[in-house]
Amino acid sequence: MAWITPVTDRVQGAMHTVTDQNRIAQNLDWLATELTTYQLYTGATVQKTTYTKNDYITVDDWADILSVLNAMIEALALETEGTADDSTTYMNMNTVESLTLAIYDRLQLLLSQANLNHYAGDSIYTEGPLSIYSGGLAI
Amino acid sequence: MPTTINAQNALQIREKPMEVYISLRVGSTATISTYTVTGQTKSDDSTLGNSAWPMRTLADLQDGGFLLDGTAQWYDSTLTPSENNGKLGVRGDIGETITVTITAGSTLTAVTVASSGVSTITKGADTYTATGNDVVTINSTSATLVFTPTDSTTRVEIDYIVPGIMFNITNDTLISCTLALRGNLDVKDHTWEESEIEVKMYYPNDISSSLAYIQNDWPITYQAGYDSDLSTERKFYISEPITQEQGVITIKGVDASHLLDEKTMQEQWFSAYTGNAHQTLYTKFIDAIQAAGIKLQRKQSWSGSQSGTLRYSVLPEMSTRDFVSDVMNLTLNHTRGGSNFSIQFVDAGIPTVEHGNGKTYGQTWTIYKSDCGEWTEKYDQNISKIIDSNSERKINETITTSNVLVYDNIESGLTGNVNQFFEYNFDGWYRYASPFPASSGVPSDTPYKFTIISRQPSRLVFKVTQKGTRAFTVGGQSSAITGGVDSFSNPNKLPGINVEMEPFVYGNLTDGTDSIFNYPSLFKRSLRTGSFTWKGDPRMQPLDYINISNDTGDGRGNITARITGIELTHEEGGTSAKITWREWS
Numbered sequence: 001m002a003w004i005t006p007v008t009d010r011v012q013g014a015m016h017t018v019t020d021q022n023r024i025a026q027n028l029d030w031l032a033t034e035l036t037t038y039q040l041y042t043g044a045t046v047q048k049t050t051y052t053k054n055d056y057i058t059v060d061d062w063a064d065i066l067s068v069l070n071a072m073i074e075a076l077a078l079e080t081e082g083t084a085d086d087s088t089t090y091m092n093m094n095t096v097e098s099l100t101l102a103i104y105d106r107l108q109l110l111l112s113q114a115n116l117n118h119y120a121g122d123s124i125y126t127e128g129p130l131s132i133y134s135g136g137l138a139i
Numbered sequence: 140m141p142t143t144i145n146a147q148n149a150l151q152i153r154e155k156p157m158e159v160y161i162s163l164r165v166g167s168t169a170t171i172s173t174y175t176v177t178g179q180t181k182s183d184d185s186t187l188g189n190s191a192w193p194m195r196t197l198a199d200l201q202d203g204g205f206l207l208d209g210t211a212q213w214y215d216s217t218l219t220p221s222e223n224n225g226k227l228g229v230r231g232d233i234g235e236t237i238t239v240t241i242t243a244g245s246t247l248t249a250v251t252v253a254s255s256g257v258s259t260i261t262k263g264a265d266t267y268t269a270t271g272n273d274v275v276t277i278n279s280t281s282a283t284l285v286f287t288p289t290d291s292t293t294r295v296e297i298d299y300i301v302p303g304i305m306f307n308i309t310n311d312t313l314i315s316c317t318l319a320l321r322g323n324l325d326v327k328d329h330t331w332e333e334s335e336i337e338v339k340m341y342y343p344n345d346i347s348s349s350l351a352y353i354q355n356d357w358p359i360t361y362q363a364g365y366d367s368d369l370s371t372e373r374k375f376y377i378s379e380p381i382t383q384e385q386g387v388i389t390i391k392g393v394d395a396s397h398l399l400d401e402k403t404m405q406e407q408w409f410s411a412y413t414g415n416a417h418q419t420l421y422t423k424f425i426d427a428i429q430a431a432g433i434k435l436q437r438k439q440s441w442s443g444s445q446s447g448t449l450r451y452s453v454l455p456e457m458s459t460r461d462f463v464s465d466v467m468n469l470t471l472n473h474t475r476g477g478s479n480f481s482i483q484f485v486d487a488g489i490p491t492v493e494h495g496n497g498k499t500y501g502q503t504w505t506i507y508k509s510d511c512g513e514w515t516e517k518y519d520q521n522i523s524k525i526i527d528s529n530s531e532r533k534i535n536e537t538i539t540t541s542n543v544l545v546y547d548n549i550e551s552g553l554t555g556n557v558n559q560f561f562e563y564n565f566d567g568w569y570r571y572a573s574p575f576p577a578s579s580g581v582p583s584d585t586p587y588k589f590t591i592i593s594r595q596p597s598r599l600v601f602k603v604t605q606k607g608t609r610a611f612t613v614g615g616q617s618s619a620i621t622g623g624v625d626s627f628s629n630p631n632k633l634p635g636i637n638v639e640m641e642p643f644v645y646g647n648l649t650d651g652t653d654s655i656f657n658y659p660s661l662f663k664r665s666l667r668t669g670s671f672t673w674k675g676d677p678r679m680q681p682l683d684y685i686n687i688s689n690d691t692g693d694g695r696g697n698i699t700a701r702i703t704g705i706e707l708t709h710e711e712g713g714t715s716a717k718i719t720w721r722e723w724s
Contacts, residue, residue, distance in 0.1 A: 010207065017204035053292055054181070054233045056214035057198040088198055090207035 001026045001049065003104065006097035010090040018053050020093070025049045025061075027100050028068050034107060035072060043071035062086055069096065072103050143368040148676060156712040157363050157677070159313055161338055163377075163390060165357045167302035169247045169280075174300065175240040179232040181294060182216070186226040187239065190253065190299040195225035201233050201256075202292045228298045234291035240283045241300060247277040249349035251305040253298035254286060261285040267344045272307050276349040304349060306340070314339040314387060315710040318361070318373075320487040322681025322703045324721040326522060326661045327638045329468040331460060334394040334487040334681075336361060336375045339387055347383040355379075359392045361488065363677035363709065370677035373488025395433045396486040399460035402431035406456045406595045408570060409644065414446030416650040417470075417480045421494050424466050424482050428492065431459045437500050439493040451538040451618065452646035453568055453596045465643045472664060473657040475650065485682050487705075497701075503684040506673060508696075511687075513717070516669035521635030525658055526626045528639035533623025535654050538646035540570060540618035551612040555603040560592070561613070568596035568645075569615030577609040587611045620645065627658045665722035668703070675707050675716030685720060699723055 004023045029049045035041030047064050051057070066084055073080055084096045147153045174187045186192060198211045205211040212225075220226035231237040241250065252260060257269040262284050267273055275284065286295045319335045336359060354377070361373045375392030382389045404427060411419035418441045425438065454462070463484055470482045479496045493499045508514070527534050549563065549572065561574070572594060576587040587607030592600040599613065623642075629635065643656050682701055689696030700720035707716045 012208070014207045015204045016198070016200075016207050016211075018200040020204070021200060051200055053200050053202065054294070055200050056181070057200065059213040059215040062198075062213050086213065087209055088205070088207060088211040088213070089209040093207055 001030050003027060003030055006101045006104075008094050008098045008101060010094050012090060014090040014093070016088070016093060018051050018055070021051045021057060022049070024093075024096060024100065025051070025065060027097075027104070028065060028072075031072060031100065031103050031107065032068055035075065035103075038107075038110070040107075040110070041072055041075040043075065044068060059086075065096070069099055069103075073099060076103060076106050078102055078106060142365045144364045144370070144676060144678065145368075147365070148674060153674065153714070155365065156310065157709065157714045158366060158369070159308075159310055159316055159709045160360075160362045160369070161306075161308040161313070161316060161340075162360045163304065163306040163308070163357065164360075165304040165353050167247065167249075169243045169245045169302050171241045171243050171247070171250070171300065171302055173240075173242045176229050176237065177240075178237040179235040180237065181230045181232050182214075182227045183229045184220050184227040186220050186228055187297060187300050189220075189226065190251075190301045190305065192220060192222050192226045194228050194296065194298045197227075199294075201294050228296060230297075231286075231288070231295040233294045234288055235295070236288065237286045237295045237297065238283060239286070239297065239300060240281065242281040243302070244280070246280055247282070247302055248352045249274050249276050249278075249304055249346070250282075250300050250302055251275075252284070252300050255296045255298075256288050256293040257286045257295050257297075258289045259287045261287070270312070270343065272305070273344065274304050274306075274346045274349050276346060278348075304353060308338060308340045310712070312340045312342065313709065314341055315708065316361070317709075318487075318705070318707045320679075320681050320705040320707065322485065322487075322701075323464070323467075324471065324664065324682075324701060324703050324723075325519075326468065326664050327640075329464050331396070331399075331464045331467065331484070333396045333399075334375075335378070336373075336390075336392045336488075338390040338392075340390075341386055342383065342388050343386055345383065346388075350381040350383055350388070353377060353381050359390060361677075363714070371489055375488055394486040394488050395490050396460075396484075398432045399428070399463055400458060402459045404430075404454065404457055404459055404462055405593075406597060407454050408568075408596055409452045409454045409648070410449055411648045411655075412445045412447045412449055413649050413651060415443035416450065416648045416655045417482075417494075418443030420466065420470070420648070420655055421482050421492075424463065424484070425492055427459050427462050428484060428490075433486070433490050435490045435492055437489065437491040437493070439495070439499050441494055447651075450646070450648045451540055452644040452648050453538065454644050468661070469643060469656045469658065471660070473655075473660040475653055480650070480655070483682060485680055487681055489680065491680075497682055498684070501680060501683045502678070503686060504676070504679065505686045505688060506671075507688045507690055508671075509690045511671035511673050513672045514669070515671070516667070519666040519668060521633050521666060522629060522638050522662065523633065523635035524626050524628045524637045525661060526637050526639050527624070527642055529641045532620075532642050532645050533625060534627065534642045534658055535647040535656070536623030536642075536645060537621050538568075538618050539621060540616060544571065545616055546571070546575075546614040547617045549613045549615055552610045553613065554610050555587075555606070557603055557606055560600065560602045563599045563613060565597045565599070565615075567620075568618050569599075570596070570618065572599040572613070572615030574601055575612045575614055576607050577611055584608045623647075627662075629662045630659070631662070665724060667698075667722035668720065669700075670717060670719040672715060672717050675705075675714045677707060677714075679705055679707075679716070679718075681705065684723065685718070687720075 026049050029046040032045040082095045196211050252273045260267045288295045317337045321332045321334050356376045359375045362369045364370050378393040379391040421441050473480045485491050574589045585608045588605035589601045687698040701723040704719040
C-alpha cells in the first residue's frame with residue numbers, strides 16, 4: 001500500500017464512498033507501519049484496510065480507526081486543531097483526514113531532519129525553526 | 140428559500156411546491172405468523188413484521204456510499220431493535236436477490252411491502268414493479284416473494300411486509316388531491332354537510348383486485364405544507380370503492396361527520412336550569428356528536444353549575460345531523476351581556492367543538508383582494524319573517540310540569556305474564572313514566588318486576604320479568620304545553636322573504652329570560668356572501684375568520700367574513716383554493 005493524498009475539503013452534500021474509506025484506513029495503516037519502522041510508534045496498525053461496496057462500516061471499524069489515529073498523534077506529541085469523533089459528518093471526515101495529513105507531514109519533517117548533514121553549532125541551526133530541534137531519527 | 144407556509148404564501152408565486160402527505164391504512168384480520176428469509180443476506184434482525192420502527196440509515200458503502208450529513212450510523216449488530224434505535228430489517232449482499240416466504244393462519248388478501256434497492260417483486264407468475272411502498276395481492280395463507288435488486292452494486296433492503304394495504308402517498312406519486320371542506324352559515328338551508336377528499340395517485344402495478352377488498356370507513360390521513368411546517372393532520376374515511384384505471388388509483392373519503400347521518404336521536408326530555416342553560420346545551424351537543432361515534436380531536440371546556448329555575452323541553456326524534464345543524468344555526472351570533480354563546484362543530488378532518496366566538500381553535504386570516512381571482516359577491520334575499528312550519532308545535536312554547544315528583548295514573552289494574560310486553564303511546568308527555576307494582580303490605584305477596592325497554596316522553600315500553608300476585612299500575616308525571624308564537628318578524632321591518640322553519644323543540648329553555656334557541660338572532664346573519672380563488676392554505680378550516688383587505692390602505696371596502704367552504708386542490712405541483720364566505724360582523 002502506498003500513501004494517498006487525503007481529501008480535506010469536503011463540503012455539505014459530500015458522500016462517503018468505498019474509495020474514501022479505503023484511503024482513510026490504508027493511509028493510517030501506512031503511517032502506523034512507517035512510524036513503527038522508525039521506532040516512533042509502538043501501537044497497533046489498522047485492522048481492516050480493505051473495504052468493498054458490499055461492506056457496512058461497523059462501529060468497531062470506526063473505533064479502530066480513531067484509536068490508531070489518536071495513538072499516533074499521542075506518540076508524536078502532535079498539537080492538533082480539532083479532534084476526530086464518531087459522527088458521520090463531512091466535517092468529521094475532513095478532520096480525520098486532516099489529522100492523518102498532519103501525522104504524515106510530521107513524519108516527512110522528521111525524515112528530512114534525519115537527512116540533514118549539519119550539526120549543532122552550525123550557523124544554519126541558529127535560524128532554523130524550533131521544530132527541527134524537537135526530535136531526531138535513529139537512522 | 141423560505142420553508143414555512145406563511146413565508147411561501149407571502150410570495151407572489153410560491154418558490155417551492157407544497158409537500159403533500161397522504162396515507163391510507165387498511166388493516167387485515169389475518170396475521171403473518173412466519174417469515175422465512177433466504178438468499179445472501181448481509182443482515183436480518185427479524186423485524187419484517189414491524190412497520191412502526193424506522194430503518195436505520197447505515198454507513199453503507201454500497202453503490203455511491205452514504206451521505207455525510209450525520210444521519211448514517213455505524214453498523215452495530217449488538218444494538219437491540221426498537222422505536223428509538225430503529226431496525227436493520229432484511230438487507231442482502233449487493234446484487235443478490237432475496238426471497239421471503241410468509242405464512243399466515245388465515246387467508247391474506249394482500250400485503251404491503253416497504254423496500255428499497257428493489258427493481259421487482261415477484262410472487263409466482265406475478266411481477267410487480269417496486270416503488271418502495273407496494274401492495275402485493277396474495278389471496279392465500281402463504282406466499283413466496285422474490286426481491287430483485289435494481290443493479291449489481293445495490294443491495295435489497297426490506298423494511299417490512301405486513302398484512303393489509305398501506306399507502307404512503309407523496310408528491311412523487313400524487314396526481315391530484317382535492318379537499319372540499321364545508322361549513323354552513325346559511326339561515327334557511329343550514330344543514331351542515333360533510334367534507335370530502337379525493338386523491339388520485341399513480342401506481343404502476345395493477346392491484347385493483349386487492350383494492351376490491353377495501354371496505355368503507357378505513358382511515359385516510361392528509362397533511363400538507365413544508366417539512367418544517369406541516370398542517371395539522373386531517374382524518375377522512377373511505378366512502379366509495381377505490382378504483383384503478385390505467386395506473387391511476389382514485390381514493391374518495393369523507394370526514395367523521397358522515398356518522399351524524401347514521402345516528403338517530405330518539406324523542407327525549409331535555410331540561411336545563413336558567414342559570415346555565417347554554418352550557419347544558421353545549422354538553423348535550425358534545426354528547427350527541429360523540430354518541431354518533433365521532434372522536435373529537437379538540438373540545439373546549441365550559442364549566443357551569445346548576446342555578447336558577449329548571450325549564451323543560453322535548454327534543455323530537457331527529458337525526459344527529461339535524462340536531463347539530465339546528466343548534467349551530469340557532470346559537471351562532473347569539474350574544475347576551477357581552478358574551479357570545481355560539482356553539483359550533485367543525486370537522487373537515489379535525490373534529491372540533493367550541494363555544495364563544497369560534498376563535499379558540501379557529502384562526503383569522505388576512506387575504507389581500509389583489510391576490511385573489513374569480514371574485515364573486517352577492518346578497519341573499521332579506522328575511523322579513525321566520526314562520527313556524529310545524530302545525531303541531533309553536534316556537535318557544537312553555538312546558539309546564541311540576542318540579543315536585545307527582546305521579547299521575549295512566550292505567551291501573553294491570554296484570555301480565557313473564558316476558559309479556561306492554562307498550563304505551565301517550566297523548567302528551569309524561570316524565571318518569573313507569574309501571575308500579577301494587578303495595579299490599581302483605582309479606583307473602585309476590586311483587587311484579589319489570590324491565591324498561593324504552594322510555595320516551597310520549598312512549599313507554601316494558602316487559603314483565605316476574606309475575607306478581609296483585610295488579611300493577613302505569614303512571615308518570617304529566618305535563619302541559621302553553622304559549623309559543625307562530626312567527627318572528629325582522630326587527631328592521633325591511634321587506635323580504637318569509638322563511639319557514641320547524642321549531643327545534645317542543646317547549647323552551649332559557650338562559651336568564653332569553654331563549655337559548657334564539658330565533659331573533661337569525662336576523663343578525665349578514666346577507667352578503669361571496670367567493671374567490673386564492674393560492675390556498677392547508678391549515679384553513681371552515682368557519683375561520685378572514686379579513687379581506689381591499690389594498691387601499693385606509694380600510695375602505697375591507698370585509699370581515701367567515702369561511703363557509705374551501706375547495707383546496709393540489710395538482711401538478713401547485714396548490715390553489717376556492718373559498719366561499721359570508722360576511723360576519
